[in-house]
Amino acid sequence: MKTLLLTADQTDKAAEIIKRGGLVAMPTETVYGLAADAFNGQAVADIFRAKGRPMDNPLIVHISSLSQMDRIVREFPEKAKALADRFWPGPLTIILPRSDSIPPEVSAGLDTVAVRYPSHPVAQQLISASCPLAAPSANLSGSPSPTTAAHVMSDMDGRIDAVIDGGDCEVGVESTVITLACPIPRILRPGGITAEQIREVIGDIEIDPAVIKPLAEGQKAASPGMKYKHYSPKADVILLDGDDEAFEKYINEVMDDKTAALCYNGQQERLSCICIAIGEKDDYNAYAHNLFASLRKADEMGCTKVYAHCPRKDGVGLAVYNRVIRAAGFKIISLQ
Ligand code: TXA
Ligand code: MG
Numbered sequence: 001m002k003t004l005l006l007t008a009d010q011t012d013k014a015a016e017i018i019k020r021g022g023l024v025a026m027p028t029e030t031v032y033g034l035a036a037d038a039f040n041g042q043a044v045a046d047i048f049r050a051k052g053r054p055m056d057n058p059l060i061v062h063i064s065s066l067s068q069m070d071r072i073v074r075e076f077p078e079k080a081k082a083l084a085d086r087f088w089p090g091p092l093t094i095i096l097p098r099s100d101s102i103p104p105e106v107s108a109g110l111d112t113v114a115v116r117y118p119s120h121p122v123a124q125q126l127i128s129a130s131c132p133l134a135a136p137s138a139n140l141s142g143s144p145s146p147t148t149a150a151h152v153m154s155d156m157d158g159r160i161d162a163v164i165d166g167g168d169c170e171v172g173v174e175s176t177v178i179t180l181a182c183p184i185p186r187i188l189r190p191g192g193i194t195a196e197q198i199r200e201v202i203g204d205i206e207i208d209p210a211v212i213k214p215l216a217e218g219q220k221a222a223s224p225g226m227k228y229k230h231y232s233p234k235a236d237v238i239l240l241d242g243d244d245e246a247f248e249k250y251i252n253e254v255m256d257d258k259t260a261a262l263c264y265n266g267q268q269e270r271l272s273c274i275c276i277a278i279g280e281k282d283d284y285n286a287y288a289h290n291l292f293a294s295l296r297k298a299d300e301m302g303c304t305k306v307y308a309h310c311p312r313k314d315g316v317g318l319a320v321y322n323r324v325i326r327a328a329g330f331k332i333i334s335l336q
Contacts, residue, residue, distance in 0.1 A: 004162040005149065008122050015129035017161045018043075023050055025138040025152045026126050027166025028118040030091045030174050030192065031145035031292070032152045033062065033135030034160065035126070038072075041103035044134050048105070050159045053141040057224045058108040059134040060093050060175070063117050064127035072115055072132060074099050079202045080180050086201045089119035091171050091192040095179035106134045108224060112181045122166040137174060138163075144231045144292040144327070147172050151296060172289035173319045177223060178205070187211065188223035190318040192288065211322050212313060214330045230326040233295040235260070235303045237328040241310040242335025250335055251307050260303040262294055274303060284316040291323060 006014055014024045018035065021043040025034050034051065036043035038061045048055055061072055066084065069076050074097040083094060098113035107113050118124065127133055137145035140155040149165035156163070176191035178198065186206040187195055198205055210226045240247050248270045251261050255273035264282070268275040276294045279286025298306045310332060311320040325332070 001158055001161065003153070003157050003160055005153070006162050006164045008164060008166045010164065011122060011125040011129055014126050014162055014164055018126070018130040018133065021046075022161035023047060024126070024161060025146075025149075025156060025163040026120075026123050026133075026135070027149070027164060027169060028062075028120045028123045028135075029169060030118075030171045031147055031169050032138040032149070032163075033060075033118075033123070033133075034138035034152075034156070035062070035133040035135040037130065038062075038106055038132045038134040039101060039103065041105045044103060044105040047134065047136065050156065051136065051139070051141045053136065054224075055105075056108045057136075058110055058114065059106050059136050060114040060116050060177075061102070061106060062123065062127055062133045062135055063115060064124045064132075066117070068132050069115065070099075071101050072099055072113060073097060077180060079185060082201050083178070083180075083198065084117070087193050087197075088117040089124070090117070091119075091175040092116065092198075093175045093177045093189075095177065095181050095188070097181055112179070114177060116175055120166065120169075122164055126164070142230060142232055144233060144295045145174060147289075147293050151293070154296075170289070172291060172293070173323055176319070179222070186222065188226070190322050192316060192319065194315050195318065196315065207318075211318070212325065231292065231295070231323050232327050232329070233299045233306065235295075235298050235306045237295070237306045237308060237324065237331075239308055239310045239324060239328045239332040240335055241332050244309075246335035247307075247309055250333075258302060258304040260298045260301065260306045262291075262306065262308040273307075274298075274301060276306075284311070284320055287311065287320050288316050291320060295327060 093116040138152045146152045147169040171192040176193040177189035260274040278290040311317045
C-alpha cells in the first residue's frame, strides 16, 4: 500500500478515505493518532493490524461536537459534563458506559468506551468532515508515540492509507485518561491535564497504582494498555534517582560513545556523553513536549543506552514519570 502524505488543508481528501473504511494518521494536540470510522468494526480491526496492537487493548473515540456523545455513550453523568465543560476540547479522555452502536473492536469487549474531544483544528476538521474517529497513537505497538508526521511515516509508511502533516504536537504525551465508570473517578493514565486540575472541578479522585508501579503478577489492569511494555526506543532507557551532581558523575563514569543522556538546557557542559536537551531545568511541559522525539532521536543516533533523570511525580511531571518508567521497563538506579 502506498501511504499518501497530505497537507493540513487536505482534510476533505482524508475524510473520503475514512468514509470508505481506510486509515488516516492525524495530528492532535497530544500525539498523532491513527484514525478510522469509529462505527466501522472492520476499519477499526485494520488499525490493530497496522499497529501490531493486541486486540484486547481498547481505543479512544474522538469527537468534534458534544452532540456526538449520544451515539457513543449510554450515560453522560454530571461529573463527566463538568470535566467536558472545563477541559474539552483538550487533552482529557473520559471513560463512560458504552452505547450499543460502538463496535466491540473499539472497546475490546469492555462495557465502557473512552471519549476525547481534541483541540487540534486539523483533527476537528477531519472529524467534522467524516464522523467520530477511533484512534490510538499512530506508532507501531510498543514504540514511542509519534509527535511529528515524520515519526508516523517512519513507523507506518506502507501500512496505512495516509498521514496528514500538521507539524509538531504541542503537548507531546498522550491525553490524561480518567474513568467515571466507577464510584470514585480514577486516573488511569496521567497527561497534560493534571490530577490537581481535575480535583478542582470534581473533587475526590484516585490515581490508579499502575500509573507509577508495575502490575503485580496476575493483577488485572484497569486500563489494558498499562500491562504492555510501552514507549520504548531500541536503546535501553535507564532512570537515575539522585541530585544533579550524582546524575552527572554517574553517567560520566559509565558512559561510552553510544551513551546518551536526556538533560536540561545548560547541563550538557557537565556531561561528557551524547546529550539530548529536553528543556529548561524543571520545565515539565517542555520535558513532556520533547520526550518521545528525544527517545526516537537517540535511536537515530545509534545510541544503545539512554540515561534520564527520575522525574517528579506531581503536575505534568507525573505524566513524564509514567512514560519514562515504562520506557525503562521500571528500572531505576538509586544514587542516594
Ligand atoms: O492523546 C491521546 O490519548 C492519543 C491521541 C491520538 O488522542 N491517543 C492514545 O491512544 O494515546 P492509545 O490507544 O495509544 O491509548 C489509549 C489508552 C490505552 O492505555 C487503553 O488501554 C486505554 O486508553 N483505554 C481505552 N479505552 C478504555 C476503556 N474503555 N477502559 C479502560 N482503558 C481504556
Ligand atoms: Mg499508544
